Structure formats: C-alpha cells, structure tokens
Amino acid sequence: MALFSMLAVTALSVVRTRSLFAIVALSGVFSLLSALLFITWDAVDVAFTEAAVGAGISTVLMLGTLALTSRAEKISHKSKTIPLLAVVLTGAAMFYGTLDMPNFGSADTPVQTHVGPDYLTRIPEDIHVPNAVTAILASYRGYDTLGETAVVFSAGIGVLMLISGLRRRRRDEDTEEDTSDTGGDNLMRHHLILRVITKLLVGTIFLFALYVQFHGDYSPGGGFQAGVIMAVGFIIYGIVFSLDKVKLVFPPWLVHKLVAFGVLLYAGTGVYSMLMGYGYLDYTAIDPHHPSHGQHLGILIVEAGVGITVTGVMVAVYYAFASRTPVLSDEEW
Amino acid sequence: MHFFTSEFFFGHINYWLFIVLMMTGLYIVIGKGNLVKKIVGLNIFQTSVFMFYISMGKISGGTAPIFPLDGKYDPEIAYSNPLPHVLILTAIVVGIATTSLGLALIIRIREEYHSIEEEEITVIEDTVFRSEHLVVASQGEPL
Numbered sequence: 001m002a003l004f005s006m007l008a009v010t011a012l013s014v015v016r017t018r019s020l021f022a023i024v025a026l027s028g029v030f031s032l033l034s035a036l037l038f039i040t041w042d043a044v045d046v047a048f049t050e051a052a053v054g055a056g057i058s059t060v061l062m063l064g065t066l067a068l069t070s071r072a073e074k075i076s077h078k079s080k081t082i083p084l085l086a087v088v089l090t091g092a093a094m095f096y097g098t099l100d101m102p103n104f105g106s107a108d109t110p111v112q113t114h115v116g117p118d119y120l121t122r123i124p125e126d127i128h129v130p131n132a133v134t135a136i137l138a139s140y141r142g143y144d145t146l147g148e149t150a151v152v153f154s155a156g157i158g159v160l161m162l163i164s165g166l167r168r169r170r171r172d173e174d175t176e177e178d179t180s181d182t183g184g185d186n187l188m189r190h191h192l193i194l195r196v197i198t199k200l201l202v203g204t205i206f207l208f209a210l211y212v213q214f215h216g217d218y219s220p221g222g223g224f225q226a227g228v229i230m231a232v233g234f235i236i237y238g239i240v241f242s243l244d245k246v247k248l249v250f251p252p253w254l255v256h257k258l259v260a261f262g263v264l265l266y267a268g269t270g271v272y273s274m275l276m277g278y279g280y281l282d283y284t285a286i287d288p289h290h291p292s293h294g295q296h297l298g299i300l301i302v303e304a305g306v307g308i309t310v311t312g313v314m315v316a317v318y319y320a321f322a323s324r325t326p327v328l329s330d331e332e333w
Numbered sequence: 334m335h336f337f338t339s340e341f342f343f344g345h346i347n348y349w350l351f352i353v354l355m356m357t358g359l360y361i362v363i364g365k366g367n368l369v370k371k372i373v374g375l376n377i378f379q380t381s382v383f384m385f386y387i388s389m390g391k392i393s394g395g396t397a398p399i400f401p402l403d404g405k406y407d408p409e410i411a412y413s414n415p416l417p418h419v420l421i422l423t424a425i426v427v428g429i430a431t432t433s434l435g436l437a438l439i440i441r442i443r444e445e446y447h448s449i450e451e452e453e454i455t456v457i458e459d460t461v462f463r464s465e466h467l468v469v470a471s472q473g474e475p476l
Contacts, residue, residue, distance in 0.1 A: 008354060020367065043390070050383075156433075159434055
C-alpha cells in the first residue's frame with residue numbers, strides 16, 4: 001500500500017511537472033517502484049526485467065532524446081475538460097468491470113485453475129528446469145517468445161532506418177565541425193572517479209549479464225534480462241569514455257550482424273528440430289535419448305538467441321541516438 | 334449485498350488503484366501536448382497494465398515459481414502462476430523496443446518541425462496544407 005501511494009504520487013507529479021528532465025527521472029523512479037511491487041507479488045523475473053529496462057535503458061534513451069530535442073514543456077492552451085472527462089468515463093467503465101473480478105490473491109480463480117497449475121505439475125517431469133518462468137518462456141511458449149524477439153528485432157531495424165540514415169553520412173564528411181560534439185564527450189575525461197569506477201563496473205556488469213544469461217533456468221533471469229544488462233554495460237562505457245571508444249570495442253557492423261544472428265539462431269533451432277523429424281521448436285530433437293537434456297539444451301540455445309538480439313538492438317539504438325548531432329538552439333538549454 | 338463487505342473492498346482495492354494509475358497515464362497521453370511527456374504517460378499506462386496481470390497471478394501465501402534444486406513439484410507449496418510472468422516479462426522488453434521507436438520518431442519530427450509540441454506541429458501542418466490548397470485553387474480558377 002505504501003508502494004502504491006508512492007507510485008500514485010510519482011504519476012501525478014509527472015502530470016504536474018513541466019521540466020522534461022525531471023519527468024524522465026520520475027519515470028525511472030516509477031519503474032523502480034513498480035519493480036518492488038512485482039517482487040512482493042512473487043514475480044521476480046518480471047521485477048528484474050522492469051528494473052533493468054525501466055530504470056536503466058529507457059532513462060538513457062529518453063535523456064538521449066531530450067539532448068536532441070528540448071528540455072522543457074511549453075505551456076499548453078488545450079482545453080483540459082475533454083481529456084479529463086474521457087479519462088473519468090473510461091475509469092468508471094473499468095471500475096464497473098472490476099466488480100465481477102475475483103478477490104486479490106484467491107487461489108480458485110480462472111487464472112489459477114487452467115493451464116497455470118498444469119504447467120507447474122508438468123515442468124519437473126518434462127523439462128527438469130527449476131525456474132518455471134524460463135521453462136514456459138522458452139519451451140511451452142517458445143512460439144510467443146520467437147514472435148516477441150522478432151518484434152524487438154523489427155523495432156530495432158525501424159529505429160535504425162529512422163535515425164541513422166543520410167544525416168550520419170553527411171556528418172562523416174565534415175568531421176572538422178564535429179569537434180564540438182566530441183568536446184562534450186571529452187568533458188567526462190576530467191571525472192577521474194567516474195572513469196575508475198566505470199572501469200571496475202563494466203567488467204562486473206558483463207560478468208553478471210553472462211551469469212543471468214546462463215543461470216536463467218535456475219534462478220530469475222534469462223535472455224531478455226541478460227541482453228538488457230549487457231547493453232547497459234556498453235552504454236555506460238560509451239557515456240563515460242566517448243562513443244568512439246565503445247565503437248572500437250563493439251563496432252556497429254558487428255552489432256547489426258548480431259541483431260539478425262540472434263533471431264536466426266532462435267528460428268534456426270526450430271528448423272533444426274523440424275529437419276530431425278520433430279515439431280518446430282521441439283527440443284527433444286537435440287537429444288532424442290534424453291528428452292529432458294534436449295529441453296535443457298534447447299532452452300539454453302534459444303535464450304542465447306534472445307540475449308544476442310536484445311543486446312544488439314539496445315546497443316544499436318543507443319548508437320543511433322548518441323551519434324546524432326543535436327540540432328538544438330542554445331537558448332533552449 | 335456482497336459489494337459492501339470489507340473482504341470485497343480489500344480484495345478489489347488493488348484493481349481500483351491500477352485504474353487510477355492507468356487513467357493518470359491516459360490523461361498524460363491525451364491531455365498534454367509535449368511528445369516526450371506523452372511517451373512517459375504511455376509507459377505509466379503500460380506499467381499499470383503489467384501490474385494488473387501480475388496481481389492476477391498472485392496467490393496469497395504463495396511463493397515465486399522456482400522449484401527447489403532437486404526439481405520435485407510439491408503440491409503442498411502454493412506457487413504463484415508463472416504464465417502471467419512470462420507474458421509480462423517479454424512485454425516489458427517489447428515495450429522498451431517500441432518506446433525507442435517512438436523516441437526516434439520524435440527526433441525526426443523535431444528535425445522537420447523544430448518543435449515537439451503537438452499544438453505547434455498542428456499549426457505548421459495547417460499552414461502547409463492551406464498554402465498547398467491555395468496554390469491548387471488559384472491554378473484552377475482561371476479555367
């Protein structure tokens with residue numbers, strides 16, 4: 001309940017605040033609070049993802065957008081009554097809908113009596129993977145996850161098409177003018193503490209990401225979370241030691257190849273199992289004598305595919321945002 | 334009426350709180366003019382839907398759906414439903430991918446219109462539309 005009131009206060013202050021910088025910070029706070037809420041509802045995997053995505057990546061991307069656009073919201077002359085009326089009506093309709101809902105936490109609801117318990121009883125025999133969320137994600141619901149990886153992939157392609165086309169090539173031609181941009185990056189060079197801490201942290205972050213990736217079937221974690229954490233490592237490096245340096249470590253062509261490779265690895269696993277005479281994404285094909293070993297290996301492979309694609313897309317999006325010169329007039333800062 | 338018991342109230346107050354959060358997000362999306370703020374509002378809206386899903390999977394006294402290492406399923410232990418967790422976990426990552434697409438669109442809009450305020454963009458759109466319309470009309474009239 002305390003978490004809820006904090007969430008509500010955060011959301012309402014987003015409505016009130018006019019400084020976009022503060023709004024982005026508040027949205028990070030909102031994500032972190034909701035991650036805490038997910039933990040109290042036993043959804044540890046979800047909380048993990050929300051904390052990494054909401055408080056990590058999305059804040060960075062929004063700040064990147066602010067750097068390229070403007071810092072403050074202008075005063076709007078729109079009428080406030082119509083939106084308010086629409087919101088109140090929708091809210092009332094939904095309130096009416098909740099009257100038929102089962103009580104929170106009860107165990108005999110439709111949600112708890114159909115496929116959920118069925119999965120829970122079957123996972124220990126079928127898959128031998130302790131984390132039920134990972135088992136469902138990668139095995140029973142492998143098609144869904146493949147589709148979602150494809151959505152992440154196409155969103156990444158969309159961002160690249162939108163904002164890293166012509167302009168970047170034009171920028172490369174007049175690199176002389178670029179000094180103002182790298183000057184901004186150089187500012188960070190003076191922060192000795194930041195640089196030392198980052199050097200310590202980046203390695204740890206990568207290690208943690210790999211742990212989350214390969215330990216995802218035993219503890220909370222998996223490809224999605226690991227991919228995001230991995231990308232955060234590269235992004236921190238890029239923020240503290242200029243974009244050019246991180247591009248030396250992880251060149252954009254490699255990033256773009258990896259984005260596609262992850263999806264191909266996932267889809268290819270399905271094609272392999274079909275070639276072996278089983279159904280699409282039926283991991284028994286990988287080790288027909290020990291179906292549960294095959295399941296385990298299959299989950300590892302497709303999670304790796306997911307992780308690679310997510311890392312690739314997040315880093316590619318960061319590169320696309322960060323390598324644009326701001327078209328910002330000075331007075332707006 | 335079972336609607337007015339305290340059990341009903343405390344069993345449903347979480348849904349009503351989601352509605353409050355969700356409507357706050359919706360209000361930001363439709364009531365505010367700044368495009369970045371709209372994206373933040375959309376995120377709040379989205380997160381409250383996630384909370385709704387996760388809360389439906391929760392069982393009182395249940396625990397996180399991770400089995401002990403020996404991999405035995407013990408029917409005595411109540412596990413919260415893992416299926417909503419799977420759905421929402423992937424939805425969060427898809428959400429950030431689509432958010433970044435939205436932010437990229439905002440950057441392109443800013444470059445074309447030099448503004449990220451809805452009203453200013455509408456004004457520019459109107460003038461562009463009118464000027465094009467006028468050209469067509471003036472060309473058509475002599476005939």
